[in-house]
Amino acid sequence: MTGRALVLDAPGSYHFEEAEPAAPGPGEVRVRVHASGVCGSDRELYQGTRPAGYVRYPVVPGHEWSGTVEAVGHGVPEALLGRKTVGEGFRNCQVCARCHAGETTLCTAGYEETGFTQPGAMADTLVLPARLLHPLADGADLTAAALLEPAACVAAAALKAEARPGERVAVVGTGTLGMIAVQFLAAASPAELLVVGLGRDREKLAHDFGATSFRTADEPLPDDFDVVIEAAGSADAARTGAGLLRRGGRLVLTGLPAPGATGLDPTDLVVRQTEVRTVFGAPPAAWAHAVRAFDAGLLDLLPLVTHRLPLEGFAEAMAPGAGKVLLHP
Template identity: 90%
Template sequence: MTGRALVLDGPGAYRLTDAAPADPGPGEVRVRVHASGICGSDRELWEGHRPAGYVRYPVIPGHEWSGTVEAVGAGVPEALLGRKTVGEGFRNCQVCARCHAGETTLCTAGYEETGFTQPGAMADTLVLPARLLHPLTDGADLTAAALLEPAACVAAAALKAEVRPGDRVAVVGTGTLGMIAVQFLAAASPAELLVVGRGREREKRALDFGATAFRTADEPLPDDADVVVEAAGSADAAATALGLLRRGGRLVLTGLPAAGATGLDPTDLVVRQAEVRTVFGAPPAAWAHAVRAFDAGLLDLLPLVTHRLPLDAFAEAVGIAGRPGAGKVLLHP
């Protein structure tokens, strides 16, 4: 049996290689990949902007994926064979204090993640620990399921947001994360759900997903939200999000702006007595929350996919993913 994998030897340099699919070791599974998504982190790999401690070249990228279990290693239940699945990316140690607390993305043993320091899913197959799997229902759409990694990150934000029925809620950002956030937060029955974007290209989609109002960042904005989720990844977006918040409200930041960015004034945070919570990746509880919501039909992810390309079109796909207005770009082996 032969297989293909896309290898990034360094920034701007990739190749397709033929290799026999690896046999899963004890506690591992081999997944036949259906699709792998491209996000900003993959563009960082390609452009060479990812911090040194968070990448190890050469690497097979691909941390957003879906597939089907085709082989299991020793100690893994054979019932997993043939199951549609997604899986966590952080290769946590399971024994440090943060892992025991369920905060696996903060593992103190050091950073290891599928697609960045460990082989990822831009390949025909992917081998990973079975403990990281989140199996799906038999009828799950694997194309839509390839977006469950970003959905899990948003689920982490939604859990930290703790929205209650009747709350006034806002989302800043209209990309993939923002549109998923609208769906999670709408399910909590807020009295108002405002979405703020740079332009109006995604206004209809936001309203279709449950938003009650839409405004652009350069329009007059309210300042009475109980909860605001920032899902845009820029310092400007963080400042906009804080401005939407009432005094004593809760702000959840999910984006990662460039190092050294400014945008939040500590004095403003104190005077507002704002509660700020942040998200870095998705721990197991957030993954489970996202998968349950997906299986229950509460997340409509397929409309967020705008491009589907073959694996050998990686460079083209990265370029498309960086264009304004582009949605999720998927690569298929």
């Protein structure tokens, strides 16, 4: 049996490769990939704009995925065979101080991640350490589950936001991360849930997911919210988020603006005693939180998928503004 993988040789250059599916080594599993999601970082990979320390060409892309365990290596429980699953991307060392503290996305051994420096899921199969798996309920929809990687990143933001029932909360950004953030915050029973976007194209969807109000960034905005999650990835969004907060409010940044972007005013942060927390990737606790919410029916991810393409549609998926694309091997 041969398998196929999409190999990105260099920015803008890729080919399809056929080979026997790799056998999982000790402590590893092989997953039959159902779908691989495409996000902005994949497009950076294709365009060559991802920072050099966070990519290693040639590479099989694909860090957002879902699939089914089809083989296990030595030392891995056979009970995992046939399980629907998703999995963490950060290949942390497990022995440094940050890993021991559960902060695996801050691993001091150096950056390694599925789909960027290690083979990813834009292939028929994916081999990875079994410790990174998060098995799903038997009845899980694997198409929707392919969005659990961004959901885990948002879960990390929601945990850091510590939104309490009755607080006034807001989300800046209406992309995939923003719409997932709306769902996590709605589950915390807020008194008000405001969504701020650049346009109104996702206003209805935001309300469907639990928003109580919606405004565009160019409208007059309040300044008395307890918690804001920024999910747009721009310096402007960070400033908008900070401006929405009451004195002493909590701001969680999830986006990555371009290097050197003009950011928040430190004087304003100090005077207003704003708490700023940040997210880069998702540690195991956030993954577990996202999977529990998904299995419990609290996350509705399928409406966020805009396109489903075969792996041959990779170039189309890389086009700017293509939406949330799932590639199916």
